[in-house]
Amino acid sequence: LPTDTKGKAIQRFTWNSLRFCLFFFITASLVERTQVRLPDKGFLVGFPGRAKYYWDFRFLENCSVVAWSLELCPVYGNKLIPTSHGTYSANGEKWVYINLYRPHQVVCIGLVAVASASNQQDKRSVISIEPASWPGVATWVQGGHGGWSSDTSSDVAGAVAAAKAAATAVMAAQHEVAAAKHAALEQQSVASAKEAAAARAAHKSEEAARIARAHALEAAQAAVQAQAQLAGAKARAAAAQKIAAAREAAAAKAIQRAAHNQAARLQNADLEALKLSVIQSSGAAGAAGAAQHAATAAAAALRPQTPEWPAKPWTAAAWMWTHHILLAVVWCGTLGAADIDRRRFSNPTYYNVGGVLSSNESIAFYKDTISNLNFKDQYVPRGVTYHDYSMLMDPNPIKTALNVCKDLIAHRVYAVVVSHPLTGDLSPAAVSYTSGFYHIPVIGISSRDSAFSDKNIHVSFLRTVPPYSHQADVWVDVLKHFNYMKVIFIHSSDTDGRAILGRFQTTSQSVDEDVDRKVVVEQVIEFEPGLDSFSDRLMDVKGAQARVFLMYASKTDAEIIFRDATFLNMTTVGYVWMVTEQALDAANAPEGLLGLRLVNATNEHAHIQDSIYVLASAIRDMNTSEEIHAPPSDCDNSGSIWTTGRLLFDYIRRQRLENGATGHVAFDDHGDRVHAEYDMVNVRAQGEHVAVGKYFYFKETQKMRLELKEQEIIWMGRSTSKPEGFMIPTHLKVLTIEEKPFVYTRRIDDGSECTPEEIPCPHYNASEDTDQLYCCKGFCMDLLKHLSKAINFTYSLALSPDGQFGNYIIRNLTQPGAKKEWTGLIGELVYERADMIVAPLTINPERAEFIEFSKPFKYQGITILEKKPSRSSTLVSFLQPFSNTLWILVMVSVHVVALVLYLLDRFSPFGRFKLANIDGTEEDALNLSSAIWFAWGVLLNSGIGEGTPRSFSARVLGMVWAGFAMIIVASYTANLAAFLVLERPKTKLTGINDARLRNTMENLTCATVKGSAVDMYFRRQVELSNMYRTMEANNYDNAEQAIEDVKNGKLMAFIWDSSRLEFEAAQDCELVTAGELFGRSGYGVGLQKGSPWADLVTLAILDFHESGIMESLDNLWILRNNMLNCEENEKTPNTLGLKNMAGVFILVLAGIIGGIVLIVIEVVYKRHQIKKQKRMEIARHAADRWRGAVEKRKTLRAAILPSQRRAKSNGVKEAGSISLAVERGARRRDEPRVPRYLPAYTPDVSHLVV
Known part of the structure; x- marks a missing residue:
């Protein structure tokens, strides 16, 4: 066959077929003498006769296990175990589990069925059967049929006597065992006493815990010694058993000789008597086994041979049913083999579960639950079977630990289910210690002590019941439901009492999605268990403000507390009194008491079922993803720690049962039950307990939900209306602080009194230990008066001791016990040295965590105060109406227009036309100088008498330029008035985002008040951290000093509340606020956490806003004379003086100086021109003289040597002289003409001079 998966399946199919052949041959021989019918789940083989025995086969999931029911002997795995009444039932049916892969067990089943079918007598109990060995089976089958006779009764009597002698020997051995056990019990009792002392000492302190562990170690050593002694006794008992066995063998021979002559009925009666005597004589386990072997040997001696069965022919029905059975079994075997191939890990197919329970009834239910579990497909995977091992809880923890090792761990249990004993509470801890050492999970079903939540001690302990401390969660929800925000907590000093206090404090400070109020514990009273009187402690809290008492105490202590509370x-x-479950059962519980009671707290059956189903769910999940190793089986091996146990514990802890017998089952990280359901119980007359509410798991929101029937609750004093829960004091100590305009203070030194609008407010200086009387008035003082009248309280007012609002700082930083604490007004309120703060107290998250705030009575923000810059005018202030670019464009436009005018007039045909003047002279065309003069004259609106354009095109351009000049001049004039007359000074800063504030390199000093809300705001904002580090060194102790430094110029920017800074800016026109508001918040009235006045003050302030009282206070103290003076000053135009117009005068002066400079230049230039003209004149005269001299010489030469000139011709054709030629070329006019204007220059004739 191939070796692949398919080939292996065929191999298994063939082998299983051969393996089951023997079973079917026996079944066929059985069916031929039976009546057969087919049920729904399998097939039933019934036998006729009075006994009505039947054989019921039911095929399970993978068909590797068959359920078989036989009334005589239930079968468990590989061993047939008889029960006390010979039956085993589950769900009304009798079931047996047999593994068909063992053929000798199948043969055993067939032989049992055949023997039962042929038996015509009444059914008898079966004592022992060993299907693992063929002789045992054959012997049992022989005993299944009666009908043999005895020859003599004396032989039987002798055999019985021998058996009794053997029993006597066994009893002697038992006495030795009992003596040894007695010694072991004494050692165990000593160990138990030591362990009890260790357990009591464990609650004292950590040192006591170490001593307790030492005692426990000694107890364990004593237990080991006791076990050793017990083992020696057992060895001696075994030797006695061997002697008894020899005597039993002799008795067996005697019984065998007399067996043939004994009648069947007498034989049965004597056998029953023999069996009874042996059972009664066996007290110890070894002796009982010896007696049982003796009875078995005697029974074997009574059965010398096996009867022969007559063969009957096979019928058609037998062949048909054999064929059907063969096909069904082969098919199921193949499916089972294929299912095994699909398994990822070779995990166990059976799991043993241990149980340590408090009653036989619980054990019976536990066994039935395990039996039923095997038929639940959603919990038990294919091929997996659960077996139970159980034991009764022993009040002695040492005995319990030893029994766990012997009866549970020895059978390799995967988990242990443990209940709480009726007496004593250390036995569950012993089970947890013992199993936890090997990391075997322990599931508690009734242990509620908080000590089991400590995973350092109980490493593998879970429980389906919540600890007592979880009732604190219900308390918090109930208190918030009734709006009780301040309580007094009474608890015992044991572990559970401190645990419930710690959980309550943690849960009460948490913030839910829809509830942001926190419950405050006003006082905590801790008492030692075992009270005699509680009056003194109750007297201490009788004057407290809270009237809601939460109490955790035992039933006995609760009776003492209720007795004294009733007396007081x-x-x-x-x-209002709310108690836990233990105190609810007090005999003198007062009427109106509210308590909690866990639903299904005493229903062990429901918790057993949930614990087993949770375990099965965890193993089911592990089977698919983890490899499971077998648990330890020996407590003597200290190194056999089960690694799978830790993983199994985590799987169990993550399980959830949505519809468990006790509700929604889930566990937290400590293995404690969460989402447990409680009933709110109200104590009525005669101690009647009435449920008035429930606390349950709501599936839709997957959260716990509280439902109360408030109208059905009877409160203390038989009242039907809900109490307030607190005692409201009518006289309050109120604190304030000086802060204008909210609080003005006036010191009284001359013994005068405060005016009617003022309130006396003494100031105690804590640092100097001095008192000083002040009178206070202002916005907040009037608000305090209105509050006192509206909600009816009296008050005594005082100033802040340290003059600060309050900061959260670390005191005594160098000391090891340094911690953070509040200072100023907030500290006085937090440490309950004051009841109320009426001041401009900013509401912020840091303060709201420790005190209560009312709704804001004034909304404000943070702004920056700085000194206004002075009104300084520069020399060029007249240029401010236009920008530099516009001025440049105007200057360029003037000259461009002048150039274009000149060009247009120059090249126009009409521009060069000479018009005659009146005096007969002509006017020249427009030159460039005249064009520039015209352009400037039009722009400056000056009169132009001459030099205007003459052409039409140039004059059109001139008109456009005149319009442009008019617009420019008008705009300049209007804008100049806006800049110089109505100019407002600009601030130096633009706001909090100004780069100069953010940049630490800028030389800009800014500050705020130390420990104020503004200081906290900068510390809280990450983006302002650099700025805060810079300003932290400059911060002031109070706002008055900072504002004064801003006025004096020592501080450039003061950052503070906008209300105060706007008030200061309105009072002093030299101050101004810069930028927009940031960090918006509000001023509120501060009260203690949980103060009963908080809601009343808030409602009163809201009413003041609606009625207009707050607006009137604003007008009276903040807006009065705020904006009048400065606004009038800013709206009045400034008178222009020399300071404003100095630049214009300087411009005129510059024009004058420019003209002088130009005239000097013209004069110098003119002198230069005159000198040049003189040189030209000298040169001209010299030229004329030279010319005359030359002409004269020429004339003389012409007269003296005419003949020579003719003889020697020089190319001149005509007669004449040079002088005549020159004269003809030089003279153009006969008369000299005087020029109209003296020329500015003459032709260059310097070469002639040379």
């Missing part, structure tokens, strides 16, 4: 009238109208 603390259970009357106005008081």
Whole structure:
């Protein structure tokens, strides 16, 4: 066959077919004498006769296991175990589990069925059967049929006597065992006492815990010694058993000789008597086994031979049913083999579960639950079977630990289910210690002590019941439902009492999605268990403000507390008492008491079922993804720690049962039950307990939900209306602080009194230990008066001791016990040295965590105060109406227009036309100088008498330029008035985002007040951290000093509340606020956490806003004379003076100076021209003289040597002289003409001079 998966399946199919052949041959021989019918789940083989025995086969999931029911002997795995009544039932049916892969067990089943079918007598109990060995089976089958006779009764009597002698020997051995056990019990009792002392000492301290562990170690050593002694006794008992066995063998021979002559009925009666005597004589386990072997040997001696069965022919029905059975079994075997191939890990197919329970009834239910579990497909995977091992809880923890090792761990249990004993509470801890050492999970079903939540001790302990401390969660929800925000907590000093206090404090400070209020514990009273009187402690809290008492105490202590509370009238109208389950059962519980009771707290059956199903779910999940190793089986091996146990513990802890017998089952990280359901119980007359609410798991929101029937609750003093839960004091100590305009202070030194609008406010200086009387008035003082009248309270006012609002700082930083604490007003309120703060107190998250705030009575933000810059005018301030670019464009436009005018007039045909003047002279065309003069004259609106354009095109351009000049001049004039007359000074800063504030390199000093809300704001904002580090060194102690430094110029920017800074800016026109508001918040009235006045003050302030009282206070103190003076000053135009117009005068002066400079230049230039003209004149005269001299010489030469000139011709054709030629070329006019204007220059004739 191939070796692939398919080939292996065929191999398994063939082998299983051969393996089951023997079973079917026996079944066929059985069916031929039976009546057969086919049920729904399998097939039933019934036998006729009075006994009505039947054989019921039911095929399970993978068909590797068959359920078989036989009334005589239930079968478990590989061993047939008889029960006390010979039956085993589950769900009304009798079931047996047999593994068909063992053929000798199949043969055993067939032989049992055949023997039962042929038996015509009444059914008898079966004592022992060993299907693992063929002789045992054959012997049992022989005993299944009666009908043999005895020859003599004396032989039987002798055999019985021998058996009795053997029993006597066994009893002697038992006495030795009992003596040894007695010694072991004494050692165990000593160990138990030591362990009890260790357990009590464990609650004292950590040192006591170490001593307790030492005692426990000694106890364990004593237990080991006791076990060793017991083992020696057992060895001696075994030797006695061997002697008894020899005597039993002799008795067996005697019984065998007399067996043939004994009648069947007498034989049965004597056998029953023999069996009874042996059972009664066996007290110890070894002796009982010896007696049982003796009875078995005697029974074997009574059965010398096996009867022969007559063969009957096969019928058609037998062949048909054999064929059907063969096909069904082969098919199921193949499916089972294929299912095994699909398994990822070779995990166990059976799991043993241990149980340590408090009653036989619980054990019976536990066994039935395990049996039923095997038929639940959603919990038990294919091929997996669960077996149970159980034991009764022993009040002695040492005995319990030893029994766990012997009866549970020895059978390799995967988990242990443990209940709480009726007496004593250390036995569950012993089970947890013992199993936890090997990391075997322990599931508690009734242990509620908080000590089991400590995973350092109980490493593998889970429980389906919540600890007592979880009732704190319900308390918090109930208190918030009734709006009780301040309580008094009474608890015992044991572990559970401190655990419930710690959980309550943690849960009460958490913030839910829809509830942001926190419950405050006003006082905590801790007492030692075993009270005699509680009056003194109750007297201490009788004057407290809270009237809601939460109490965790035992039943005995609760009776003492209720007795004293009733005597002190603390259970009357106005008081509220809420207790835990133990105190609810007190005999003198007052009427109106509210308590909690866990649903299904005493229903062990429901918790057993949930614990087993949770375990099965965890193993089911592990089977698919983890490899499971077998648990340890020996407590003597200290190194056999089960690694799979830790993983199994985690799987169990992650399980959830949506519809468990006790509700929604889930566990937290400590293995404690969460989402447990509680009933809110109200104590009525005669101690009647009435449920008035429930606390349950709501599936839609997957959260716990509280439902109360408030109208059905009877409160203390038989009141039907809900108490307030607190005692409201009518006289309050109020603190304030000086802060204008909210609080003005006036010191009284001359013994005068405060005016009617003022309130006396003494100031105690804590640092100097001095008192000083002040009178206070202002916005907040009027608000305090209105509040006192509206909500009816009296008050005494005082100033802040350290003059600060309050900061959260670390005191005594160098000391090891340094911690953070509040200072100033907030510290006085947090440490309950004051009741109320009425001041401009900013609401912020840091403060709101420790005190209560009312709704804001004034909304404000943070801004920056700085000094206004002075009104300084520069020399070029007249240029401010236009930008530099516009000025440049105007200057360029003037000259461009002048150039274009000149060109247009120059090249126009009409521009060069000479018009005659009146005096007969002509006017020249427009030159460039005249064009520039015209352009400037038009722009500056000056009169132009001459030099205007003459052409039409140039004059059109001139008109356009005149319009442009008019617009420019008008705009300049209007804008100049806006800049110089109505100019407002600009601030130096633009706001909090100004780069100069953010940049630490800028030389800009800014500050705020130390420990104020503004200081906290900068510390809280990450983006302002650099700025805060810079300003932290400059911060002031109070706002008054900082504002004064801003006025003096020592501080450039003061960052503070906008209300105060706007008030200061309105009072002093030299100050101004810069930028927009940031860090918006509000001023509120501060009160203690949980103060009963908080809601009343808030409602009163809201009413003041609606009625206009707050607006009137604003007008009276903040807006009065705020904006009048400065606004009038800013709206009045400034008078222009020399300071404003100095630049214009300087411009005129510059023009004058420019003209002088130009005239000097013209004069110098003119002198230069005159000198040049003189040189030209000299040169001209010299030229004329030279010319005359030359002409004269020429004339003389012409007269003296005419003949020579004719003889020697020089090319001149005509007669004449040079002088005549020159004269003809030089003279153009006969008369000299005087020029109109003196020329500015003459032709260059310097070469002639040379």
